[in-house]
Amino acid sequence: MEKITIPADRDGVAYLYGHPLRNSLSPPLHQTVYNALGLNWTQIPLSSADGPSYTQSPDITTFLASIRSNPKFVGSSVTMPWKVAIMSHLDDLTEEARQAGACNTIFLRRDGETETKSRTSYVGTNTDCIGIREALLQNSPTGADHFRGKPALIVGGGGTARTALYVLRRWLGASAVYIVNRDAAEVEAILAEDKLRNPDSSNLAPLVPVSNPAVAATVEPPVAIVSGIPNYPPKTDKERRAREILRLLLGRQLHEKDQGVILEMCYHPVPWTDIAQMASDARWKVILGSEALIWQGLEQARLWTGIDVVSVPGLVARVKEFVTKAVAERSKLNL
Structure with a gap:
């Protein structure tokens, strides 16, 4: 079994699955990583408007069918209300997901001895750990x-x-x-x-x-x-x-x-x-808590890209700078 490494020259789509998602820092955090790596990737909040201030995500069956049929899919963040419910629908779970009792990340894994016999598994883990x-x-x-x-x-x-x-x-x-x-x-x-x-x-x-x-x-x-x-x-x-x-x-x-x-x-x-x-x-x-957000996001990026993103010069600093500014700006809005 091996982690799938996505070719850097291929377009990639990650998702953020759950609701509500309007205030999530996940998509811009991951975009900061992709830009630093020179990847033509993006993370898309997978929800639709359900009123002026709320979003609604698709059900689990619809979501999984969508990602399994998408050749550009590289991985997904999972948030409420699906972090527990989605676990039984995935091919495998890591120890982190089992012990935490929740899945906040899906990544791809290849099972099999050769390329021709391989099978792609959709694995749930918990990078909040x-x-x-x-x-x-x-x-x-x-x-x-x-x-x-x-x-x-x-x-x-x-x-x-x-x-x-x-x-x-x-x-x-x-x-x-x-x-x-x-x-x-x-x-x-x-x-x-x-x-x-x-x-x-x-x-x-x-x-x-x-x-x-x-x-x-x-x-x-x-x-x-x-x-x-x-x-x-x-x-x-x-x-x-x-x-x-x-x-x-x-x-x-x-x-x-x-x-x-x-x-x-x-x-x-x-x-x-x-x-x-x-x-x-x-x-x-x-x-x-924004520190935990940073490191769980970097672990997601590592799983999805196959790259040791923490060792890339300047990448962690860029992500920290983005999160610090974003949290400060949102804090001012709520004073």
Whole structure:
């Protein structure tokens, strides 16, 4: 089995599948990559207008039939509401997709011993794993050593929490992964899914719900946090309780050399959230969620082009410059 490398002189079409897509930075991010590589490629948002401020994407069967019959197809980003539903329709899934429980990327793979016997497979993966991993590693004082053998924390109970759990275990070597969330049922669902995916979990860092401020005040402090909740002030008692638990954990840094690193995945409509400010006040290093966007997009480009895009001189800098400007401009519009 081998990854298909698309000839550079061939026109290529990538898609962005899901809805709504009006505010997505994915197409211009990928265009920045294609321009840097000199490729005559583009990424097209695959949706149509459904009212003045909403878009609607085609159903999965229509979408897959379209890409399978398109000789210019090179790959696709997948977003809500299809990230889970599409998995059972693909030819194969990577470990990242299985462990995260969601697919955000489709790429092409050739199966077979010879060119004449080969078959093209449509494979689902989850590059958000790479986005979270690289955002943390690229911005930590000592790379993976800063996190290895120490606890980490996940805030939230959605898809980001599931993806972060895999990353913190697989690549960062966390000794335990705490989870703080307003909804106990969501936490129970994550625990149950984790048990099904990893029936033999003896070698995995335990997933530990923290729902009591008294426990937060006594557990070993985390050195890494991935926050995956919207930037809304807490209103209910459960939300205020979860925020207080987070505040306590943020305040328990013991030494400057063990400075905590928090990845705030929420960067829209504004990149600097209430949680980012709270972490900064507690002397944590704050990484904006746009960093994860950059690295997951670069991983998609690598899968689709067959090129180690990160090693191309100046390419990462160009993508970072674009994303930084785009996020800043959108933030101004929402002030």
